[in-house]
Amino acid sequence: MRKHIKEDPELIRERILEMAKEAESNGNPLTWFEDLYSSSEGNEEMIPWSNGEPNHLLVEWLDGEPPQGRALVVGCGLGEDAAYLSELGWKVTAFDISPTAIKWASETYANLDIEWRVEDLLKLPTEWKRKWDLVVEVHILQAIPEEVRVMAAPVLPSLLAPGGRLVSVGRVGNSGVKTTGPPWPLSREFISSIGGDLENTSLALPIELVNGEEIHRYISSWKK
Numbered sequence: 001m002r003k004h005i006k007e008d009p010e011l012i013r014e015r016i017l018e019m020a021k022e023a024e025s026n027g028n029p030l031t032w033f034e035d036l037y038s039s040s041e042g043n044e045e046m047i048p049w050s051n052g053e054p055n056h057l058l059v060e061w062l063d064g065e066p067p068q069g070r071a072l073v074v075g076c077g078l079g080e081d082a083a084y085l086s087e088l089g090w091k092v093t094a095f096d097i098s099p100t101a102i103k104w105a106s107e108t109y110a111n112l113d114i115e116w117r118v119e120d121l122l123k124l125p126t127e128w129k130r131k132w133d134l135v136v137e138v139h140i141l142q143a144i145p146e147e148v149r150v151m152a153a154p155v156l157p158s159l160l161a162p163g164g165r166l167v168s169v170g171r172v173g174n175s176g177v178k179t180t181g182p183p184w185p186l187s188r189e190f191i192s193s194i195g196g197d198l199e200n201t202s203l204a205l206p207i208e209l210v211n212g213e214e215i216h217r218y219i220s221s222w223k224k
């Protein structure tokens with residue numbers, strides 16, 4: 001059962017920025033994810049990207065994609081997208097670098113047949129190459145610093161089986177404009193590079209109004 005204790009979003013954001021900055025200055029820029037999940041002690045309100053629902057842009061995109069094989073959910077967090085794919089009929093493996101997130105997600109969705117794994121996108125098992133019919137990346141690339149992102153993104157296309165699809169979702173920013181992240185909205189140039197040599201099959205750039213603020217998002221997909 002998920003706990004819902006309201007926390008001030010501004011305070012959570014400040015805390016995350018501090019944790020991410022400290023992790024980066026210690027030379028381990030990804031450790032703050034586990035620190036955040038474990039210090040949240042099962043309170044989903046402390047995880048700002050999680051609301052118990054699958055990503056709405058992914059849900060719309062999946063509407064045109066009949067479930068057909070193995071799906072890999074990258075950096076699955078608390079598992080909402082993985083659960084949605086599983087309910088649609090995909091055979092799902094979901095991984096995250098945070099052991100606490102994986103334990104949390106696997107307990108939340110214990111009723112579903114999902115393989116939950118603690119893995120680092122930068123050190124995936126070699127047998128995962130060319131294995132997946134669908135690879136889903138939601139808000140990971142924008143949540144990791146640029147020096148890690150440029151190594152992480154090229155891993156994604158290498159995971160696809162022939163005919164497989166890659167879908168990536170996140171925020172768009174202007175190249176050259178410095179932002180204090182995470183998240184770091186991605187430039188159009190970076191987004192179009194995510195698929196590498198794959199065929200780009202769609203790109204949508206919706207603008208959404210959230211609490212009076214315009215949020216520029218993207219969802220893009222590729223095919224092998």
Ligand SMILES: C[S@@+](CC[C@H](N)C(=O)[O-])C[C@H]1O[C@@H](n2cnc3c(N)ncnc32)[C@H](O)[C@@H]1O
Pocket residue numbers: 030033034049050055074075076077078095096097098101119120121122138139140143144152
């Ligand atoms: C902003 S959260 C998004 C989580 C989830 N995809 C969602 O949309 O709710 C980024 C996630 O990526 C995970 N992550 C960051 N770096 C990773 C890496 N190198 N390998 C696997 N997961 C990673 C974090 O632990 C975190 O759960």
